[in-house]
Amino acid sequence: MRAYTARSEKLLRLVNDNRVQLFPRGVAELEAEASVVRSLYPQMLLDPHLLIVYPFAGFFYVAPENTELAAAIQTGFERVIADGSYQRLVEEAIMTPWLRRQLKLRSRRILVLQNPEVAEVLADVNPAHWIVPWNDLLSGRITSGNDLCSSSGLKRICVK
Structure with a gap:
């Protein structure tokens, strides 16, 4: 190919x-x-039946000697996750009402692609930091959009 x-x-x-x-x-x-x-x-x-997913992450990189900045970023990130503002940002900026209507996530079959190039790095990511529940997707516990919509962080982005 x-x-x-x-x-x-x-x-x-x-x-x-x-x-x-x-x-x-x-x-x-x-x-x-x-x-x-x-x-x-x-x-x-847009194909109405399939959702192809693969693990992917964005990271903050700082100079190794800038431990103060690294700590501030981590603390800030932990706070926005804890207070729910990170989830609200995802819902407002990424999963817009238009996208929720178009995706019809509940009715989709999920095809999970492994990403061996990043598996080792992603294994160390705190599961609370993921927008989607990658551990459940990769293990096969989530196989449909309906399953995905049942996860706590994604319930509000799924159209009923």
């Missing part, structure tokens, strides 16, 4: 022209690209 990179408009065209069968997108990309899809490829649609 070959992999290519290009601007999303070009890759969407490949799907539209049946040159490729799939153009996976991250949930954070869907809303921003929706107007392009509507205007250029109105017959194209």
Whole structure:
């Protein structure tokens, strides 16, 4: 299998022209690209049945000697998780009402892709820091959107 990179408009065209069968997108990309899809490829649609997930994380990096900054970032992050403002940010900035309506997360089958390149690093991440319950996804305890919507942090982002 070959992999290519290009601007999303070009890759969407490949799907539209049946040159490729799939153009996976991250949930954070869907809303921003929706107007392009509507205007250029109105017959194209988001697959309503499948959600492909794989472990991925963003990290804060600081200079090794800047322990004060590292501690401040960690303390701040722990506080926003504890007070619920991190969850609210995810719900407002990423899982917008538009995205919740489009995803219809409850009705999707989940396909979990392993990410061996980062497995060792991600194993040390505190499970409370994940937006989604990766341990349950990777172990196979969550296999459907309905299962995913039952997890405590995701209940509010799932359309009933």
